[in-house]
Amino acid sequence: MAIPFPGQAVRGSTTGKPIMALLDLLGRTWALGILWHLNKQSLTFRELQSCCEKISPTLLNSRLKELRQLNLVTHNESGYCLTDMGQELFQIILPLGDWSTQWAADLNQEQNNDT
Amino acid sequence: MAIPFPGQAVRGSTTGKPIMALLDLLGRTWALGILWHLNKQSLTFRELQSCCEKISPTLLNSRLKELRQLNLVTHNESGYCLTDMGQELFQIILPLGDWSTQWAADLNQEQNNDT
DNA sequence: TATTGTGCTACAGTTTATGTAGCGCGTAAA
DNA sequence: TTTACGCGCTACATAAACTGTAGCACAATA
Numbered sequence: 001m002a003i004p005f006p007g008q009a010v011r012g013s014t015t016g017k018p019i020m021a022l023l024d025l026l027g028r029t030w031a032l033g034i035l036w037h038l039n040k041q042s043l044t045f046r047e048l049q050s051c052c053e054k055i056s057p058t059l060l061n062s063r064l065k066e067l068r069q070l071n072l073v074t075h076n077e078s079g080y081c082l083t084d085m086g087q088e089l090f091q092i093i094l095p096l097g098d099w100s101t102q103w104a105a106d107l108n109q110e111q112n113n114d115t
Numbered sequence: 116m117a118i119p120f121p122g123q124a125v126r127g128s129t130t131g132k133p134i135m136a137l138l139d140l141l142g143r144t145w146a147l148g149i150l151w152h153l154n155k156q157s158l159t160f161r162e163l164q165s166c167c168e169k170i171s172p173t174l175l176n177s178r179l180k181e182l183r184q185l186n187l188v189t190h191n192e193s194g195y196c197l198t199d200m201g202q203e204l205f206q207i208i209l210p211l212g213d214w215s216t217q218w219a220a221d222l223n224q225e226q227n228n229d230t
Numbered sequence: 231t232a233t234t235g236t237g238c239t240a241c242a243g244t245t246t247a248t249g250t251a252g253c254g255c256g257t258a259a260a
Numbered sequence: 261t262t263t264a265c266g267c268g269c270t271a272c273a274t275a276a277a278c279t280g281t282a283g284c285a286c287a288a289t290a
Binding site for chain 1: 120121122126127128129132133134135136137138141142143144145146147148151167168169170185186200203204207208210211212214215216218219221222223225
């Protein structure tokens with residue numbers, strides 16, 4: 001799967017708009033999960049594998065290559081970690097955590113109303 | 116593909132944590148793109164198809180079913196649109212737009228430094 | 231020298247997504 | 261009243277993406 005560089009045609013858009021490249025990237029299996037897990041601490045390849053249950057090493061490696069080339073993730077002595085840019089991106093998606101618990105509560109509420 | 120309800124096992128996690136369901140959902144092909152395009156206005160099925168270049172009607176329909184069941188998207192007289200909860204979610208991911216342009220600029224910068 | 235842990239790669243099998251055709255429905259003009 | 265249009269889809273063959281398991285090459289430690 002081609003790496004979605006801003007400025008190039010990506011899945012969903014031929015315009016080259018950066019947001020479209022980003023949405024393509026984040027919309028790939030495990031990409032969001034990898035960013036999410038790398039926030040707290042550096043993780044080795046195999047630690048990442050066990051965090052992301054059932055990710056195959058083949059795919060983990062592909063995603064890591066993409067994230068590294070797009071300057072969101074890097075690799076140091078203690079394993080894989082977010083770059084500064086990756087941290088910025090994480091700060092944006094961080095509120096998804098709290099929001100999702102409210103979302104889950106509302107879905108439950110609704111389900112109860114139906115019964 | 117099973118709909119990732121919070122509280123149930125999803126791709127990447129068997130814990131049932133809402134954030135994991137959300138990351139599974141948003142990590143599916145086109146899900147983020149659909150939310151992004153529906154923000155400004157309601158769109159018919161066929162308008163969505165042409166916004167999301169190259170999405171197949173089969174898949175668009177699957178994603179819409181998921182998003183509707185998870186109470187993020189609904190369907191009214193003028194087409195598909197975000198629910199209140201969908202709007203909330205959109206507000207969280209909205210900053211991705213501005214951030215992505217900076218990200219694209221930084222990537223370019225870096226590329227120039229290498230040459 | 232053997233063991234353990236690292237980051238991977240190979241590859242067959244399965245799942246997911248695409249691409250094209252077209253159906254059934256409602257509206258509305260001829 | 262039938263022809264035509266746009267709507268939301270569905271069917272299905274083909275293609276692409278992902279999984280699961282095995283195991284390689286390398287480095288550090290025992």
